[in-house]
Amino acid sequence: MAFEHILAERRGDVLVLTLNRPDRLNAAPPAMFDELRAAIDTLDGARAVLIGGAGRGFCSGADVAGGALGSDNPGEATFAALTGHYNRALLALADLPVPLVSAVRGPAAGIGCSLALAADFCVASDTAYFLQAFVNIGLVPDGGASWMLPRLIGRARATEMMMLGERVLADTALAWGMIHKVVADETLDATAFALAERLAAGPTVALGLMRRNLHAAFELSYADAMQREAEAQRDARGSGDSMEGGMAFLQKRKPQFRGV
Known part of the structure; x- marks a missing residue:
């Protein structure tokens, strides 16, 4: 599938997605997030996803130059862009059945910060910075930032x-x-890809269940969290990866997980 704002490439078992507007520090129009959602809609056997940015930056925030803030009713247009495009892509990433890694250099600002931190593992270069600049232009954080950041950093x-x-x-x-x-900075891409590749070689049925339990954990009681774990363990125990892991343990060899 060809995209205008991102690059999508399968590298072995890893789906590599690159935000591809380097001349704008990968400022993200709503269509870019639509393309991210489309790219992960059918993983087609990929067992991990890696998101990075072309050029000097990961993502400098939302690019609404296409009209979202230039309309007669900018508040409603921005609301529509968030609920109809940005948020839908971030929710799709949260629901991925495989691990997600982000590779960040330069700015991860605004919605770009939310995208970077939506990953299970965020690997940053020494040039990276994270920014919630909304207050400087009289706006509020979005893209799940007010949910995500207190859980990550208090x-x-x-x-x-x-x-x-x-x-x-x-x-x-x-x-x-x-x-x-x-x-x-010069090792960022290789380091992030090696991590994604390691995760892709793991028991991705179990890893997918882990990430969903982690997302749900803050909203559940202790008892409900244990119930969810028990249900996930039932699903993991019935997987081919679990059988392979058990056999490899007994045979004293490295397991060969297949993500099934």
């Missing part, structure tokens, strides 16, 4: 990011527990 730091609108550099993001790892 309410006080989330409030700082949102209400002060200052850059959070990669090393600070790591210290806060916002991201997985910081690496030298």
